[in-house]
Amino acid sequence: MIAHIVGWSIFRFTRCSVSGIIRANMINLSDKQRAPRNRTITIRGNEIDALKQRVIKVWDTVTIDSVLNKTIQGDTFKVLDLLPDQFVDLVFVDPPYNLSKTFNSNSFKEMEYKEYVDWLDRWISKLIRLLKPSASAYICGDWKSSPAIFPVASKYFYIQNRITWEREKGRGAKNNWKNCSEDIWFCTVSKDYYFNVDAVKSKRKVIAPYKNDNGDPKDWEDEGDGKYRFTHPSNLWTDLTVPFWSMPENTDHPTQKPEKLVAKAILASSKPGQVIFDPFLGSGTTSVVAKKLQRNYVGIELDEFFTCVTEKRLLLADTDSSIQGYVDGVFWERNTMSEQNENGNKAKIETADSQKEPIYSQQKSLFTSFVRI
Helix, strand or coil: CCCCCCCCCCCCEECCEECCEEECCCCCCCCCCCCCCCCCCCEEHHHHHHHHHHCECCCCCCCHHHHCCEEEECCHHHHHHHCCCCCEEEEEECCCCCCCEEECCEEECCCCHHHHHHHHHHHHHHHHHHEEEEEEEEEEECCCCHHHHHHHHHHHCEEEEEEEEECCCCCCCCCCCCCCEEEEEEEECCCCCCCCHHHHCEEEECCCCCECCCCCECCCEECCCCEEEEECCCCEECCCCCCCCCCCCCCCCCCCCCHHHHHHHHHHHCCCCCEEEECCCCCCHHHHHHHHCCCEEEEEECCHHHHHHHHHHHHHCCCCCCECCEECCEEECCCCHHHHHHHCCCCCCCCCCCCCCCEECCCCHHHCCEEEC
16 A cells, blocks of 8 residues: 655655555666766765764754754654754745655645645744744745745744745746746744844946036945945845856755855844754755854755755865855845956865766665655
């Protein structure tokens, strides 16, 4: 008999099961070919054991010291109950949207609206206990998920804003408008929260460089190589690039968010040394950006392969703390790499390692596991 397992959802996040034993769908694709200039982060055979040892599992209640700056592999719905009270300053959440999607060895299936609302409520209700009274939350969604996120978030948080960001990547549709935007709900536990607007101002070229009566620049600066203005951030973000093969932050995760996007939330709503939490960590972007920006982090991810990808990215961050589009404390517009390089250190290019070891782009036979139900 084929059964469905408690994963991220007791009835929707599934693995195939035969005779009471769940086996991840792990077909070895180690021979996946990539172009020579492809910079997607991969895992080589000689890295696996060391990366797996960096990941922890939680079986009982824990203290903050035992999970701080760690990646936890496990079911968020179970792990949330084991974490300490009020240890989180900022939570960034990119949960599965309400659509059918495969995340390596697991699949999330689209639900009816009410069912998805209930699913959201199940983990958000557990999340609240972990947040400090001054904490903030950013919850991601698309056009179909946002109507469900709003009533649940309103139940537990003060909703401060809805950010919409342009996702230029994607295919068009013949019978509909191209879907190229997503939402992020900015919420706070209370009305007493931290927000540093100066940390997230954008640097933009001035199209019309007006001057005052004295002939001095009006709200802009002449830097020799161009005229720029620092602008306050709005709730419409059009300066982001979805990770793709030529970007060093790119992974094989199907819904990976740009590091630049997460950096905006972290810089605006937390201070150095505070704790950033992500209960649906994916390929680790939240933890990686937190580390690069001198914050502490805790993340939960169900898929073992992606916890290893996270740990590799965290190791890479030890020697390269750059965030594409964020240079010398400034957020730049898209397609301004030459200007960024002139104003800061050029981002390091990761040198390809020896090709002697196979490259694993998905959780395959090396990660096969069994869970009794």
